[in-house]
Amino acid sequence: MQTLITLYIAAFGLIIGSFLNVCIYRIPSKQSIISPPSHCTGCDTRLKAWDLIPVFSWLLLRGKCRYCGARVSARYPIVEGLTSLIFVLLYFRFSISVEFLAAIILSIILICVAFIDFDLKIIPNEFIIAGMLSGAALFAYNLFYQVDMYGDRVWYNPIIGIVCGAGTLLLVAVIGSLVYKNDAMGMGDVKLLAVVGLFLGWRLTLVALLLSVLLAAIFSCALILLRKLNGKSEVPFGPFIAIGTFVAMLYGWNIIEFYMGFIPV
Ligand SMILES: [Zn+2]
Incomplete structure (x- = not known):
């Protein structure tokens, strides 16, 4: 049961991490985080669901766009993996509790802020x-x-x-x-x-x-x-x-x- 919950939280972290990549990229320049849907910044092709599986798509495609071959920054899988790891560690620390939820929310904010501040100060x-x-x-x-x-x-x-x-x-x-x-x-x-x-x-x-x-x-x-x-x-x-x-x-x-x-x- 414990293992199952851990796996579930790890997967949840990957999905949230994937969304945080969008936030890190778009919020500083005041773009919508909902539309347009994820697209390649090289060729503008709208990405399909199987191009957007956190970490795994990047590894399978060896960090390149499936359509135009443009390099996809390693930052994307790193943010996804990091978010997942942090969620799991917080789960081990707080188990399922209000503190866990609070820690997750604070982490989401901190991950975005850390990368945006690093990029743009x-x-x-x-x-x-x-x-x-x-x-x-x-x-x-x-x-x-x-x-x-x-x-x-x-x-x-x-x-x-x-x-x-x-x-x-x-x-x-x-x-x-x-x-x-x-x-x-x-x-x-x-x-x-x-x-x-x-x-x-x-x-x-x-x-x-x-x-x-x-x-x-x-x-x-x-x-x-x-x-x-x-x-x-x-x-x-x-x-x-x-x-x-x-x-x-x-x-x-x-x-x-x-x-x-x-x-x-
Ligand atoms: Zn492309």
Whole structure:
């Protein structure tokens, strides 16, 4: 039974991932995500159902369009596979629960934002609005039943989460713009952390924020060492917020427990 549900969720993740590819590609340029139906960007041929089976079609056609032979980016199967993997890991963590549903919704937003920010260095407001609305629903739910991710049932916990997450980044942004006269920390990152705060509560949000800052620092240092980055080029922070938040959702409480073990009481 467990195996069957896992397979079902993996397949569901592939299908959602396939849809997220469309969102990542079309939402930043304000195109409809429903019409026109999926078509090859090389020859405009409308793709048939068997061209659109997540991951498998790409592998069978060896990354080429069946009709014109144009290369199809490996990004498509990667997004599909990644979404599926994340859904399965979240299922193992939360089993079928309200927390699982919330984590799925937040993941959908984070996957889109991570890839769009990576490509274009923007975080469209559509995702922030969707995140705040669904986060608010989780907040309302917590007034009646405890949400596992918050760790306690104090009603204002997610609000402290927003202040801790977005507030910290806002402070960094303000200091950055005053001292260095640049805005490396965009307002999109600040708003995204507000969404994360609303979903995770303050403890896991701090874990997510610390992890994302740490990962971004390591990544930037590596790029500087490899001379791929100079002082002017900026690294988008959105993908790191996404990774930090996934790790916090999956292992945040283990990290907190591990860390607290070092504090003598
Ligand atoms: Zn084609």
